[in-house]
Amino acid sequence: MEYLLTDKGKLELEQLIKGRSLYAFDFDGTLAKIVREHHAAKLSRPIRFWLEKLAGGAPTAIISGRSVEDLQSRVGTIVPHLIGNHGSEGPHTSQEDRQLVRETCQAWLQSITERFHDELAQCGVSIEHKSYSLSFHYRTVDRRDAARLLISRVIGELSPPPRIVLGKSVVNVMPPTASHKGTALLEYMRRLDCPMALYVGDDETDEDVFALRDHRILTVRIGKKNGSSARYFLKRQVEITAVLRFLVEGGDQGLHTWSECHEQGSSRPAPRPNE
Numbered sequence: 001m002e003y004l005l006t007d008k009g010k011l012e013l014e015q016l017i018k019g020r021s022l023y024a025f026d027f028d029g030t031l032a033k034i035v036r037e038h039h040a041a042k043l044s045r046p047i048r049f050w051l052e053k054l055a056g057g058a059p060t061a062i063i064s065g066r067s068v069e070d071l072q073s074r075v076g077t078i079v080p081h082l083i084g085n086h087g088s089e090g091p092h093t094s095q096e097d098r099q100l101v102r103e104t105c106q107a108w109l110q111s112i113t114e115r116f117h118d119e120l121a122q123c124g125v126s127i128e129h130k131s132y133s134l135s136f137h138y139r140t141v142d143r144r145d146a147a148r149l150l151i152s153r154v155i156g157e158l159s160p161p162p163r164i165v166l167g168k169s170v171v172n173v174m175p176p177t178a179s180h181k182g183t184a185l186l187e188y189m190r191r192l193d194c195p196m197a198l199y200v201g202d203d204e205t206d207e208d209v210f211a212l213r214d215h216r217i218l219t220v221r222i223g224k225k226n227g228s229s230a231r232y233f234l235k236r237q238v239e240i241t242a243v244l245r246f247l248v249e250g251g252d253q254g255l256h257t258w259s260e261c262h263e264q265g266s267s268r269p270a271p272r273p274n275e
């Protein structure tokens with residue numbers, strides 16, 4: 001992995017700006033700082049400012065583990081393409097596939113509630129039902145090892161066996177048929193007619209994009225990590241602001257050909273943030 005904010009990394013970003021590129025980001029830990037309470041995550045003012053500018057001029061998407069409804073409550077309408085549930089919720093998936101995924105999650109939840117409700121509650125593990133996936137949260141639990149053991153025991157009982165993706169103090173389970181972040185990004189590149197893309201993420205679920213090792217996608221991880229398939233990294237989450245700003249200002253200098261990609265973005269000027 002190489003550090004993105006170098007001359008070499010910036011040259012790669014400029015290549016994206018010059019072409020028709022899709023800019024896609026994870027939400028928690030990437031656009032929003034990780035916070036102790038999952039419900040408290042939000043965009044900082046500078047990030048909201050530059051993200052809105054970027055989305056106003058170029059195809060921009062958020063691909064998150066949160067549901068689309070949850071993302072909408074945090075991002076509003078500034079980013080036109082919101083993809084939820086680790087890539088499985090959005091207009092890119094067929095109605096039959098979505099129905100199958102929802103039914104599987106509903107059946108899992110019912111069996112978990114019947115058999116493990118008291119144990120999970122005593123341990124402090126909460127389950128978030130996101131229609132297309134389930135998330136076991138243990139960020140606020142003191143006995144974290146016990147929580148992880150219990151979660152793995154619960155998941156071991158699920159049928160059909162889920163796809164498991166570990167996050168920061170969260171274990172996500174998805175039906176084996178659900179599409180993931182990598183397939184979602186490729187589908188949006190096709191739909192939006194973007195031969196190139198940037199994808200930034202911080203977590204195990206983002207490895208589904210990084211592991212595509214598709215030369216058309218510039219992959220960036222928040223935080224350097226051995227074993228990650230991302231090509232570049234940022235040292236800290238807050239550096240995403242510099243990336244957004246670089247993309248916007250590169251666009252303002254006429255490096256790109258974004259004008260044909262405007263159709264769903266807003267061109268409304270935003271007020272400057274109080275930095």
Ligand SMILES: [Mg+2]
Binds near residue numbers: 026027030201202203
């Ligand atoms: Mg994340």
